[in-house]
Amino acid sequence: MSRKLADSYADIDPDSFDRPARRTRPRTKDRPDYSKAELGRVITVDRGRFRCQMLDGGQMVSAAKARQLGRKGVIVGDVVRIVGDTSGAEGTLARIVEATPRATxxxxxxxxxxxxxxxxxxxxxxxxxxxxxxxxxxxxxxxxxxxxxxxxxxxxxxxxxxxxxxxxxxxxxxxxxxxxxxxxxxxxxxxxxxxxxxxxxxxxxxxxxxxxxxxxxxxxxxxxxxxxxxxxxxxxxxxxxxxxxxxxxxxxxxxxxxxxTPGVRSFGLSHVTAQSVLGAFGDLSDVTQDCPRGCRHTSDEPECALDEALARGELDAGRLASFRRIIGAVSEPGSGESR
Missing domain, CATH: 3.40.50.300 (P-loop containing nucleotide triphosphate hydrolases)
Incomplete structure (x- = not known):
């Protein structure tokens, strides 16, 4: 820092600065109510612009996303609440302010x-x-x-x-x-x-x-x-x-x-658990209630209840083999590459 700049700071009395007056900036915990905003479905996303089809009227609208929604807050398929110019006229830009709860x-x-x-x-x-x-x-x-x-x-x-x-x-x-x-x-x-x-x-x-x-x-x-x-x-x-x-x-x-969707060359599954997959197979999920704790339900598990049910003729061998091939994609993770 130069001597001249240092001297200029030395001439400033910090006590001369008063605190900002109270309520000079409105503060509130109340959030805007968008419950009556128009609804649209996100059709596609291109470089930060969202193309939406309004549910009431069917017109196509270009929209930006409100900052508070975050980077992954809106994706294709979302039903969103939109404010601003929703006429769909050329050159207009509306704003997505809220995404409704996702079913899946x-x-x-x-x-x-x-x-x-x-x-x-x-x-x-x-x-x-x-x-x-x-x-x-x-x-x-x-x-x-x-x-x-x-x-x-x-x-x-x-x-x-x-x-x-x-x-x-x-x-x-x-x-x-x-x-x-x-x-x-x-x-x-x-x-x-x-x-x-x-x-x-x-x-x-x-x-x-x-x-x-x-x-x-x-x-x-x-x-x-x-x-x-x-x-x-x-x-x-x-x-x-x-x-x-x-x-x-x-x-x-x-x-x-x-x-x-764009073609994929890999499909990673680090976010998936074997239990969530098993939940889709009601007939097999009921049987696995008799499995020992920690059983992965794969063919190399020595006391898996699925094998016992198969031996008793209670399960279809083809279905069990298919299920174990599917569950293997989670139990034995790889790079996510197709095989």
């Missing part, structure tokens, strides 16, 4: 050692796992992991097998049939009535590897979506990311939504 949240982590959860989608009641039967080849490890995430979030899973014109679905169908998960098989130009029936009246999030045909399926389910379609690398067998952010789309029937 689909989460993942970058890998199995990452403690940071990444909320992907809110308020979905179904999760459709999209898997190609060829080009790229099916990865059952990824299907298992996404099933675990669905069970943990209390979201009903569906498996959609695409590109059945390139390979038969029988082996994959047999692998997952014991779990009582609906399985839809599609190929270019095939009838999608079964898929339409499963999606009608629900909010369904689609998850899968890049290149498995998610965007193609979305474009057939919602023709005006016009989602970009990528190709699969012939060397790596992996697809190229074409969807860069999640987007919610209303089905043509008007009674359901589908949420397209």
């Amino acid at each position: 949240v689909l989460r993942r982590t970058a890998d199995d050692n990452d403690p940071s959860e990444r909320p992907l989608v809110a308020n979905a009641d179904q999760l459709m796992i999209v898997c190609a039967l060829a080009d790229p080849p099916p990865r059952t490890g990824m299907i298992d992991r996404i099933l675990v995430a669905a069970y943990d979030a209390s979201i009903t899973p569906i498996i959609c097998l695409t590109k059945s014109d390139l390979a038969a679905p029988d082996e994959i169908v047999a692998l997952y049939r014991p779990l009582d998960v609906p399985i839809v098989v599609t190929q270019p130009g095939s009838d999608l009535t079964e898929a339409d029936d499963l999606l009608d009246g629900h909010v369904t999030v689609l998850v899968g590897h890049s290149g498995v045909g998610k965007s193609t399926l979305i474009n057939r389910l919602v023709p005006e979506a016009q989602r970009s379609i990528g190709e699969v690398n012939e060397v790596t067998g992996r697809g190229r990311h074409t969807s860069t952010s999640a987007i919610a789309l209303r089905l043509p029937t008007g009674s359901g939504w589908v949420i397209d």
Whole structure:
């Protein structure tokens, strides 16, 4: 500090400064009441701007997020309260001030050692796992992991097998049939009535590897979506990311939504416990009440009650094997990579 600056501070008498007068700044514990603010559904997020569809009126509105909501306070699928200009007119910007309680949240982590959860989608009641039967080849490890995430979030899973014109679905169908998960098989130009029936009246999030045909399926389910379609690398067998952010789309029937998400190459499960997965299997959960404390319910547990029930003919062997494969994704964590 220069001598001149030091001397200037020396001339200041700190006692000459009075305390600010009381009540010069309004202070209150009362918070604004947004209970009557208009409601909208978050459709997509792009660089800090939220595209929302108003529930009453249906117009699309661009909005910013109030700072107090935090970085992860609003995600695609959220039903939010919006104030300001909600006309949807060009150049207008409203403000999201509150997110209503979420019925469900689909989460993942970058890998199995990452403690940071990444909320992907809110308020979905179904999760459709999209898997190609060829080009790229099916990865059952990824299907298992996404099933675990669905069970943990209390979201009903569906498996959609695409590109059945390139390979038969029988082996994959047999692998997952014991779990009582609906399985839809599609190929270019095939009838999608079964898929339409499963999606009608629900909010369904689609998850899968890049290149498995998610965007193609979305474009057939919602023709005006016009989602970009990528190709699969012939060397790596992996697809190229074409969807860069999640987007919610209303089905043509008007009674359901589908949420397209960017393709994933890993699905970490560090936020999931084996017990939360077991809760999705009521018939097996009841049996495990007789397991010793600390039992992981895997095939190498010496006194697991599931094995005893199987020996007595009380359980289906295929269902137990499938459950143990699913629970293994949590009990034996890896990097989160598909297998």
